[in-house]
Amino acid sequence: MxxxxxxxxxxxxxxxxxxxxxxxxxxxxxxxxxxxxxxxxxxxxxxxxxxxxxxxxxxxxxxxxxxxxxxxxxxxxxxxxxxxxxxxxxxxxxxSAADVDTGDSSWSTYDKMAGVVTVGLFLGYSWKPLRDVIGSTMNVALGPLHDVLPFYAVVMVLALATGLYSTLLQANLMDMDKMGAYQERMKDIQERRKEAQKNDDDEALERIQQEQMEAMGDQMGMFKEQFRPMVWIMFLTIPVFLWMYWAIGVGGNADAHVTLQNLVLPLRGEVAWTESVLGPIQAWIVWYFLCSMGFTQIIRKSLNIDMTPSAS
Structure with a gap:
């Protein structure tokens, strides 16, 4: 024809x-x-x-x-x-982004091993023996740092370090062009779907529905693409958090292993490290995240790293 x-x-x-x-x-x-x-x-x-x-x-x-x-x-x-x-x-x-092969992200053997270990590390938050083992092991490296710096400054150093490797891992393990291509394609599908609905074009709607079904594989690939750096970030960050748990003495029957002075938080004033300041959130977590968010933004600007997905 x-x-x-x-x-x-x-x-x-x-x-x-x-x-x-x-x-x-x-x-x-x-x-x-x-x-x-x-x-x-x-x-x-x-x-x-x-x-x-x-x-x-x-x-x-x-x-x-x-x-x-x-x-x-x-x-x-x-x-x-x-x-x-x-x-x-x-x-x-x-x-068009719709023609960029988004594909499926594949995890290496090391990625999978890191994921398994990370799941095991989560037990440290609720199981004191594991928390004590990890805390005392991490203290071999972090104890000397606390000997020369006050604890609030040690937390700042840890926030700087975690912000740096988190940014670098995301930048190197996530394909922003691929993620942007997928987002552009899904946006295009939604726009064509709205247009077909507006025109009561049932045949076009069926074709678009089929295309959406085919895109489900890409969606899973994008989820894996996003989660892959998170596994490595948690793999490195959970031991740091467990050391702070161990050092401050967070949790039932836990004792502090470092000398602590009260912390001064913006808009709150002087508080104890384990005092709840935002609902159940304790002061040490608030201080860590304030430092982490600030340092992360500085690092991204300094290294000119853009974490926004972009279509190629």
């Missing part, structure tokens, strides 16, 4: 990478219907969604089929005959 030929020609002319996508679908559909799982290694989810949206792919019995295989081939030939002039003129302006 001439209509299918025109659709394919426009897709390929606007984005030369769509040629490979269409050729892949043509090849895989020769034996019958094609599913996303058959092509996900060769197509991005955005390209797959555009083929469905434009009607090049239509619903089949168990997957999708080409609406007009012959028209699709003719569209590819017509786009090739154009010499690529239209593609070169529009490729820079037609790139």
């Amino acid at each position: 001439a209509r299918t030929e025109s659709k394919v020609r426009d897709l390929v002319s606007a984005d030369p990478e769509m040629r490979t996508a269409v050729e892949t679908v043509l090849e895989r559909s020769e034996a019958g219907e094609v599913k996303w799982v058959d092509v996900k290694g060769d197509l991005t989810s955005g390209q797959w969604g555009r083929l469905i949206e434009k009607g090049v792919l239509v619903d089949g019995d168990e997957g999708f089929r080409l609406a007009d295989p012959e028209g699709t081939r003719e569209g590819l030939e017509a786009a090739a005959a154009d010499g690529g002039s239209a593609a070169s003129a529009t490729s820079s302006s037609s790139s």
